Every structure is written in structure tokens, then in C-alpha cells.
Amino acid sequence: xxxxxxxxxxxxxxxxxxxxxxxxxxxxxxxxxxxxxxxxxxxxxxxxxxxxxxxxxxxxxxxxxxxxxxxxxxxxxxxxxxxxxxxxxxxxxxxxxxxxxxxxxxxxxxxxxx
Amino acid sequence: xxxxxxxxxxxxxxxxxxxxxxxxxxxxxxxxxxxxxxxxxxxxxxxxxxxxxxxxxxxxxxxxxxxxxxxxxxxxxxxxxxxxxxxxxxxxxxxxxxxxxxxxxxxxxxxx
Numbered sequence: 001x002x003x004x005x006x007x008x009x010x011x012x013x014x015x016x017x018x019x020x021x022x023x024x025x026x027x028x029x030x031x032x033x034x035x036x037x038x039x040x041x042x043x044x045x046x047x048x049x050x051x052x053x054x055x056x057x058x059x060x061x062x063x064x065x066x067x068x069x070x071x072x073x074x075x076x077x078x079x080x081x082x083x084x085x086x087x088x089x090x091x092x093x094x095x096x097x098x099x100x101x102x103x104x105x106x107x108x109x110x111x112x113x114x
Numbered sequence: 115x116x117x118x119x120x121x122x123x124x125x126x127x128x129x130x131x132x133x134x135x136x137x138x139x140x141x142x143x144x145x146x147x148x149x150x151x152x153x154x155x156x157x158x159x160x161x162x163x164x165x166x167x168x169x170x171x172x173x174x175x176x177x178x179x180x181x182x183x184x185x186x187x188x189x190x191x192x193x194x195x196x197x198x199x200x201x202x203x204x205x206x207x208x209x210x211x212x213x214x215x216x217x218x219x220x221x222x223x224x225x226x
Contacts, residue, residue: 002157035216043158043201043216058215090157102148105157 003027004106006091012112018079021109025072025093031055032074033103034066037088049074050096081113118202123221126196132189134220136202139183144206147178149187150216151198158201158216161187192224 003026013019025032034046036059045058049068060066063081068074078085088110092103119137126132138147148163162169162176164185169176175188189196201219 002159004157042218045215088155092157102160102163103150103158104160107157108155110155 002104002106004091004093004104006089006106006109008109009107010110010112012114013081014114015081015083017081017113018077019081019111021076021078021089021091021111023074023076023091023093023106025074025091026104029093029095029104030072031094031096032068032072033092033094034060034074034076035090035092037090037108038084038086041087043090046076078111083113086111086113117215118204118217120200120202120217120220122218123223125223125225126189126192128194128224128226129191132187132192132196132222132224134187134189134200134202134222135184136187137184138202138204141182141204142206145204146206147176147182147185148203148205149174149176150201150203151196152201152219153195153198161200192222194224194226196222197224198222 005024007022030051033048035043037043046060047066048056052068063079066076088108090108092105094101094103146163146165149161150158152158162174164176178185199219199221201216
């Protein structure tokens with residue numbers, strides 16, 4: 001158990017819909033990262049937040065957005081969903097942002113878009 | 115960020131050492147080498163990291179060549195539970211702008 005929690009575990013929805021994925025980081029971790037992993041693909045970095053502020057952006061689509069709240073939990077919002085958005089979405093947390101520290105990953109949310 | 119190259123897949127007999135290579139020929143002086151693994155769609159798990167010197171922890175050993183252009187992760191006595199995808203990444207130790215890229219990794223199959 002990494003200490004990072006993600007909800008829900010599974011999500012099934014239809015094209016065009018909007019969903020919200022939630023992540024709670026390990027106690028004391030200020031940085032949260034979101035990744036997407038499509039079938040048989042590597043992990044694609046989406047976005048990083050540190051203490052409520054966006055710090056780094058990867059291959060995140062404009063239909064996707066994220067935020068980190070004062071209690072440090074984070075949400076990833078996916079809208080106008082397409083079939084290709086079906087994937088595992090992982091959240092990770094780490095201690096800081098100025099220096100790379102090992103990331104602790106949650107169990108993931110499996111999104112299926114029908 | 116430096117790119118890494120890893121073999122797509124490897125097999126290892128149970129109880130033997132698994133040696134997983136990683137090439138990072140464009141690594142910069144301030145970049146660390148990190149290893150993670152992912153067991154069957156679970157969240158990736160941190161294994162070990164290093165800068166120049168060889169490192170060892172309870173999970174594995176990391177051997178980094180003197181020129182730092184490649185490294186090897188060693189699982190000393192592989193078990194069936196070590197069957198996973200292993201990712202080698204390089205990342206700067208500081209800079210404030212963190213964008214860690216995971217490639218497709220090496221799929222290690224431990225065989226009974």
C-alpha cells in the first residue's frame with residue numbers, strides 16, 4: 001500500500017460525457033502527478049501540481065483539466081469523452097517539486113468509454 | 115530529459131539473478147537514474163535510484179557505468195512475484211519543472 005488513494009476504481013461511461021477522477025496523496029506529500037496508461041502503452045505524464053499550483057504539463061489534452069485543493073487532494077476532469085480516452089489513470093505523489101523525489105503511485109482508475 | 119532505451123522483454127529463471135539493462139547515453143551530469151516496476155496494471159512501484167555510485171537496497175542493486183551512459187538493475191534472486199514491467203527513467207535532481215517520462219519498459223517474465 002503506497003498511501004495514495006484513488007477513486008473510483010472503475011468507471012464506465014459513454015462518449016461525450018464528463019467524469020471526475022479523485023486522488024488523495026500520501027500524508028505530507030505536496031506534489032501530485034497524473035498519468036494516463038492506454039492498453040499496452042507506457043505511462044504518459046499528464047500534469048503535476050504542487051501545493052495547489054500547476055507546476056508541469058505533459059501530454060494533456062485541452063478536454064482534460066485538473067486541480068489540487070487546499071487539503072492537497074486532486075481531481076482530474078475529463079470532458080467530451082472519446083473512445084480513445086479509455087485507459088488506466090494513475091495518480092502519484094511525492095514530497096517536493098524543486099528536487100525529484102521518488103513518486104508513490106495509487107492503484108489507478110480504470111476508465112472505459114463506450 | 116535524457117531518453118532511455120530498454121529491451122522490450124526478458125526472461126529469467128526463478129532463483130537466478132535478473133539483470134535488466136538500460137541505456138541513457140545522453141544523460142546529463144545532474145540527472146539521476148530511477149527504476150520503477152509495474153505489476154500487472156497495478157500502480158508503478160519505486161525500486162531504487164542513483165547518480166554515480168552503485169546502490170543497493172532490500173529490493174535490488176543498481177550498477178551505473180563510470181561514464182553514466184548505461185545502468186543495470188539487478189534482482190539478485192528473482193521470484194515469480196518479480197514478473198513485471200520495469201521502467202528506467204532519468205530525471206534532473208532539481209529545477210522545479212518536473213516532467214518525468216516513462217517509456218514502455220522491459221517486460222520481465224520469471225519462469226519457474
